[in-house]
Amino acid sequence: MGHIENTLGIPRSTLSGWFKNIKLSEKHKRKLLDNWNNGLISARKKAALWHKQDGENRRIAIKNDVKNFFSNIDIDKKVGELLMATFYLAEGTKKESCFVFANSNPEILQGIIKLLRFSYKIDELKFRCCLHLRKDQNEEQIKDFWSKTLNIAKSQFLKTQFDRRTIKKTYKHYKGVCVLHYYDMALQRRILYIGEKILSLINNKGG
Numbered sequence: 001m002g003h004i005e006n007t008l009g010i011p012r013s014t015l016s017g018w019f020k021n022i023k024l025s026e027k028h029k030r031k032l033l034d035n036w037n038n039g040l041i042s043a044r045k046k047a048a049l050w051h052k053q054d055g056e057n058r059r060i061a062i063k064n065d066v067k068n069f070f071s072n073i074d075i076d077k078k079v080g081e082l083l084m085a086t087f088y089l090a091e092g093t094k095k096e097s098c099f100v101f102a103n104s105n106p107e108i109l110q111g112i113i114k115l116l117r118f119s120y121k122i123d124e125l126k127f128r129c130c131l132h133l134r135k136d137q138n139e140e141q142i143k144d145f146w147s148k149t150l151n152i153a154k155s156q157f158l159k160t161q162f163d164r165r166t167i168k169k170t171y172k173h174y175k176g177v178c179v180l181h182y183y184d185m186a187l188q189r190r191i192l193y194i195g196e197k198i199l200s201l202i203n204n205k206g207g
Contacts, residue, residue: 080119085194087112096189099182102132106149109178113150116182126183130158133176136169146178 093100103109147154
């Protein structure tokens with residue numbers, strides 16, 4: 001009835017009066033049911049497309065908002081130390097020995113080592129890397145990758161550790177876990193103390 005109403009422009013109340021005594025055959029009932037189901041499928045597809053586009057518009061708006069948020073932010077050495085301490089609180093070794101930071105994400109480790117070099121006076125010879133790989137990975141290829149990514153000579157890589165429990169084939173994009181060491185306890189202590197101060201300020205903020 002909705003199709004007739006839209007096509008002819010006749011009010012549904014009028015159409016109901018005209019059709020109330022009409023009996024439909026099984027063939028026409030099936031056709032009406034098929035039309036209703038097809039209309040429902042079409043409506044769902046349109047709704048899904050609308051939600052997808054709406055979601056994309058929201059993502060774009062958030063990205064633009066973040067872009068504006070960073071437009072006036074400059075990372076100086078003090079901000080660099082704060083960022084380093086925040087990362088280290090989450091992923092770094094807390095036991096006082098030396099700076100140790102492990103991750104499988106190349107961008108994160110690249111950012112960490114750039115922060116170190118930017119924020120502190122670094123002795124490049126104090127860097128060491130240790131790779132933790134699955135047994136089906138090519139050690140030399142992955143060592144080349146991390147050496148280039150972190151700008152650390154392969155001669156400063158420690159003995160690679162392999163997980164012998166590997167069963168499933170390793171994804172090509174996975175480069176293992178790289179453990180970055182910087183042998184300077186004083187530097188690690190400073191980063192840890194800054195991290196403690198950050199937590200103290202956060203926990204004492206408000207109630």
